[in-house]
Amino acid sequence: MKCSLWIALAAALISVGLAVWGLWPAWEPARQAPQRVVALVLDTDIGVNSAVIRQGAQMAARECGAALNVEALSGDQSPDVQINLVLEQLEDGASGILLVPADADLVGRVSSLCAQHGALLTLLDCCEAHRGTAPYVGTNHVSSGAQAADKLLRDTGAKRLLVLWQDGGIARDRLHGVKLAALRAGAQAIEGDVPAADGEPASASVRKFLRENPDVRAVLCLDGALTECAAREIDALGLKGRLTLAGFDCDQTHIKCLEDGSAAFTVLREPLAVGYEGFRCLMERMTRGVTPPVRYVDAKVIPREDILKPENVRLVFPLIQ
Amino acid sequence: MFGRLRRGSLQLAIILSSTLLVAAILLVVMLGLAAQGNKTVRDDAMSRIRQTVTQGSAALGSYMSGAMETVALFKSLAQEAADVESGDLAERLQIVRRQRADIAGLSVFSKGGELVFSTAGQALKAPAEIRASDWFVRAGLARPSTVSVSQPYLQDAFHGQYAWVVTLSTRVKYVRMGRAESGILAMDIRFRAIEELLGKVQLGASGYVYLLGPEYQLIYHNQLPLIQLGLKGEDTDLIRKNVMGEFFDTRGERERFVVVQTVDSTRWRLVGVGYMDELASANRRTIRMIALLLISGILMALAVAILMGRLIVRPLGRLTRIMSTVEGGDLDVEIPAQGFTEIRDLASAFKRMLDRIKILMRENELEQEQKRRYELDALQAQINPHFLYNTLDSIVWMQERGQNQDAIQMVTALARLFRISISKGRSVITVAEELEHVRNYLIIQSIRFKNKFTYTIAAQPEALHLRTVKLILQPLVENAIVHGLSHFMTDEGRLAIEARVEGDVLVLSVRDNGLGMSPEEVEAVMARRLGGGIGLSNVHERIQLIFGSGYGLTIESEQDVGTLVTLRQPVIREEETP
Numbered sequence: 001m002k003c004s005l006w007i008a009l010a011a012a013l014i015s016v017g018l019a020v021w022g023l024w025p026a027w028e029p030a031r032q033a034p035q036r037v038v039a040l041v042l043d044t045d046i047g048v049n050s051a052v053i054r055q056g057a058q059m060a061a062r063e064c065g066a067a068l069n070v071e072a073l074s075g076d077q078s079p080d081v082q083i084n085l086v087l088e089q090l091e092d093g094a095s096g097i098l099l100v101p102a103d104a105d106l107v108g109r110v111s112s113l114c115a116q117h118g119a120l121l122t123l124l125d126c127c128e129a130h131r132g133t134a135p136y137v138g139t140n141h142v143s144s145g146a147q148a149a150d151k152l153l154r155d156t157g158a159k160r161l162l163v164l165w166q167d168g169g170i171a172r173d174r175l176h177g178v179k180l181a182a183l184r185a186g187a188q189a190i191e192g193d194v195p196a197a198d199g200e201p202a203s204a205s206v207r208k209f210l211r212e213n214p215d216v217r218a219v220l221c222l223d224g225a226l227t228e229c230a231a232r233e234i235d236a237l238g239l240k241g242r243l244t245l246a247g248f249d250c251d252q253t254h255i256k257c258l259e260d261g262s263a264a265f266t267v268l269r270e271p272l273a274v275g276y277e278g279f280r281c282l283m284e285r286m287t288r289g290v291t292p293p294v295r296y297v298d299a300k301v302i303p304r305e306d307i308l309k310p311e312n313v314r315l316v317f318p319l320i321q
Numbered sequence: 322m323f324g325r326l327r328r329g330s331l332q333l334a335i336i337l338s339s340t341l342l343v344a345a346i347l348l349v350v351m352l353g354l355a356a357q358g359n360k361t362v363r364d365d366a367m368s369r370i371r372q373t374v375t376q377g378s379a380a381l382g383s384y385m386s387g388a389m390e391t392v393a394l395f396k397s398l399a400q401e402a403a404d405v406e407s408g409d410l411a412e413r414l415q416i417v418r419r420q421r422a423d424i425a426g427l428s429v430f431s432k433g434g435e436l437v438f439s440t441a442g443q444a445l446k447a448p449a450e451i452r453a454s455d456w457f458v459r460a461g462l463a464r465p466s467t468v469s470v471s472q473p474y475l476q477d478a479f480h481g482q483y484a485w486v487v488t489l490s491t492r493v494k495y496v497r498m499g500r501a502e503s504g505i506l507a508m509d510i511r512f513r514a515i516e517e518l519l520g521k522v523q524l525g526a527s528g529y530v531y532l533l534g535p536e537y538q539l540i541y542h543n544q545l546p547l548i549q550l551g552l553k554g555e556d557t558d559l560i561r562k563n564v565m566g567e568f569f570d571t572r573g574e575r576e577r578f579v580v581v582q583t584v585d586s587t588r589w590r591l592v593g594v595g596y597m598d599e600l601a602s603a604n605r606r607t608i609r610m611i612a613l614l615l616i617s618g619i620l621m622a623l624a625v626a627i628l629m630g631r632l633i634v635r636p637l638g639r640l641t642r643i644m645s646t647v648e649g650g651d652l653d654v655e656i657p658a659q660g661f662t663e664i665r666d667l668a669s670a671f672k673r674m675l676d677r678i679k680i681l682m683r684e685n686e687l688e689q690e691q692k693r694r695y696e697l698d699a700l701q702a703q704i705n706p707h708f709l710y711n712t713l714d715s716i717v718w719m720q721e722r723g724q725n726q727d728a729i730q731m732v733t734a735l736a737r738l739f740r741i742s743i744s745k746g747r748s749v750i751t752v753a754e755e756l757e758h759v760r761n762y763l764i765i766q767s768i769r770f771k772n773k774f775t776y777t778i779a780a781q782p783e784a785l786h787l788r789t790v791k792l793i794l795q796p797l798v799e800n801a802i803v804h805g806l807s808h809f810m811t812d813e814g815r816l817a818i819e820a821r822v823e824g825d826v827l828v829l830s831v832r833d834n835g836l837g838m839s840p841e842e843v844e845a846v847m848a849r850r851l852g853g854g855i856g857l858s859n860v861h862e863r864i865q866l867i868f869g870s871g872y873g874l875t876i877e878s879e880q881d882v883g884t885l886v887t888l889r890q891p892v893i894r895e896e897e898t899p
Contacts, residue, residue: 004332004630004631005628007623007624007627008623008624008625008627008628008631011620011623011624012620012621012624014617014620015616015617015618015620015621015624016617017617018614018617018620019614019617055546059544059546272546272547273547273550273552276552308474308475308477310474310538313474313475314545314546315549317475317483317485318546320475320483320484320485
């Protein structure tokens with residue numbers, strides 16, 4: 001009998017507790033998991049590419065309900081500073097790092113740091129030489145080089161293709177792609193290694209390559225800034241109309257070339273998709289643990305007459321307002 | 322289960338039944354509330370989406386109307402200016418423009434598409450391209466007072482200036498170099514202003530709005546870049562099928578409520594998308610609250626049921642223990658009247674029953690005692706040593722006097738008397754046997770009393786086979802002889818014995834014409850106060866003891882007339898004999 005009294009008392013107390021809990025709107029159970037923090041560490045704080053990668057990552061972060069911290073190297077900072085930026089983020093609690101590496105040597109060191117802190121690393125839009133074994137989301141630069149060469153050779157029917165490039169990681173990948181495409185098309189790719197992207201040394205070098213290859217009908221610049229330099233020299237040498245020029249990316253000078261007809265097309269990366277997909281892939285790894293080690297984001301070839309088409313405008317002018 | 326419950330503990334039955342009853346009632350009520358709450362929340366959520374989209378559409382419409390009024394203002398300034406190319410007009414237009422950061426540029430073009438005036442400087446495009454522009458064509462075709470609204474596009478008409486704009490254009494008349502001309506006034510407003518306006522429209526955590534052009538093309542969407550990249554999708558065909566109004570889209574994982582509104586002053590459609598699961602979060606809270614209150618109510622009912630069960634069962638348990646004590650033989654226990662009215666009534670009834678049992682037990686004890694005494698009396702009546710001695714003495718005397726025939730008759734009667742007295746140990750005999758016994762007794766007594774009385778024995782034939790208690794008549798007859806007839810002279814006394822049936826009653830009567838009794842004496846005889854009364858009262862009590870208080874002896878007597886003693890007992894046939 002006494003036992004039943006205790007049961008009644010316990011039932012009454014629990015009942016009152018449940019009633020208070022039920023009627024008290026502020027006592028919502030804390031269902032949300034702690035917010036994940038991801039750091040995006042860019043190789044530069046200038047340029048359209050970095051800004052748009054950031055935009056894409058921010059869109060994905062909002063969608064995933066995660067926090068995104070963004071750090072970037074300033075123009076004059078050494079690539080090693082990126083290590084410090086990553087370390088700061090890891091110590092601040094970042095559980096994932098999205099890195100656009102400024103240097104090939106960085107990737108291994110950042111990977112070790114992430115491993116030490118139990119964080120995951122994903123590389124964004126860098127050349128193959130920089131990637132190491134870390135997961136990668138970004139443009140297949142070899143493929144985009146081949147894409148550009150294919151179109152240029154197909155449009156012009158040229159058998160010799162002058163490739164102007166300034167030595168660098170991504171340009172090297174593109175060059176590799178161009179050579180593969182030329183080989184496939186039975187054409188010859190002539191390498192024009194330019195010491196700088198603009199300025200007199202660049203102009204002189206471009207001029208030299210144009211003069212050395214008077215029978216060339218197609219010129220491909222693997223760097224956006226080089227395109228304007230090449231267009232200027234072509235014009236200066238009176239070759240405009242005889243030569244078809246094409247380039248990569250969408251900086252202001254290249255757009256000008258497209259608008260005035262100096263350049264036939266541009267091959268654009270999709271940095272918004274790189275940032276967005278990179279973030280989502282990293283989150284997927286953090287939550288599910290599985291994701292493909294490499295996810296390529298296609299580049300797009302945009303002819304000059306299509307740059308103002310609604311579907312291309314935001315790609316060509318990503319920051320326009 | 323119910324059978325087991327019925328056979329189980331009362332307290333458990335009370336707890337389970339009341340708890341289940343309360344739970345069932347609460348469940349029904351709570352389910353009703355939940356269903357109603359769900360409907361209300363859903364309706365409320367839909368209403369909020371509707372209102373939000375309507376407000377967004379109204380805000381956008383209002384913004385566009387304001388922009389059109391600005392165009393009208395610019396138009397009037399241009400028309401009023403003495404010369405459209407004068408610095409005065411440019412200054413006035415710049416003043417107005419500076420007040421509106423959302424205006425990207427203001428231009429006046431001639432009919433041929435040549436730039437007449439612009440706040441941006443020289444146009445980049447050729448007049449033919451300007452003429453082919455959508456906004457130019459629209460304004461040219463519209464009435465002079467109409468302001469046309471273009472779709473958002475990248476404005477690249479001017480050197481080095483790119484802007485994502487919507488152009489509002491209208492026909493305008495102006496004076497240039499002293500000549501009245503007409504052309505098109507175009508005002509570019511930054512689409513960013515519209516994006517900011519729509520960005521403020523909130524539809525829950527993941528709901529959103531988007532803007533469709535006249536051809537159902539997306540012109541604003543918070544994920545437009547991702548849609549253009551193919552990373553996201555928005556099915557505008559649904560809107561094409563539901564141009565106005567609202568509908569539910571249940572094709573995806575989450576149910577969406579879609580509201581479509583046309584924006585005033587434009588041919589745009591604002592589409593609001595709300596996710597019902599998200600909007601129903603309040604409903605989840607309500608359901609949670611109801612579930613908690615339901616469990617709380619059931620637990621409270623359980624607690625109350627336990628207490629009530631205890632209150633009810635505890636006095637019953639006490640009563641049960643008292644009954645066990647009574648069963649053990651202790652009838653003097655105290656029965657407390659506690660608990661509910663019914664239980665107190667039960668205790669009182671038990672108490673009354675116990676009191677009655679005590680009385681009955683005492684009566685039973687008395688009856689048993691009396692029975693034993695009556696049996697002893699009967700035994701004594703069967704073997705009355707004086708009667709035997711006197712009879713035997715009479716037989717001896719008759720032998721001495723040579724009255725052999727009388728002696729034989731007396732011995733024979735005595736033998737028969739004893740044979741019937743024994744009756745093989747039976748206590749119930751037939752009326753015929755009882756009358757035969759009395760007859761033998763009277764034979765002996767009439768010889769002993771020297772024929773002072775005569776007697777008759779009469780019986781209805783149907784009475785002879787009925788049953789009566791053995792030796793019940795002999796005391797009556799003995800009483801009549803000893804106290805009524807013994808003083809008579811020879812043959813003066815009359816004794817009549819009769820047996821008859823009156824309905825369900827067997828009547829045996831002994832009538833004498835003796836001395837009779839006064840009423841006081843009759844009363845004294847029945848109360849055993851007079852000598853010889855012992856026999857009558859003994860018979861009366863034996864009859865009542867066996868057959869109940871409705872039967873027994875009645876004495877009717879009158880002094881010097883005689884006495885009639887009537888014995889009434891129920892009719893007992895042979896097959897009913899115990």
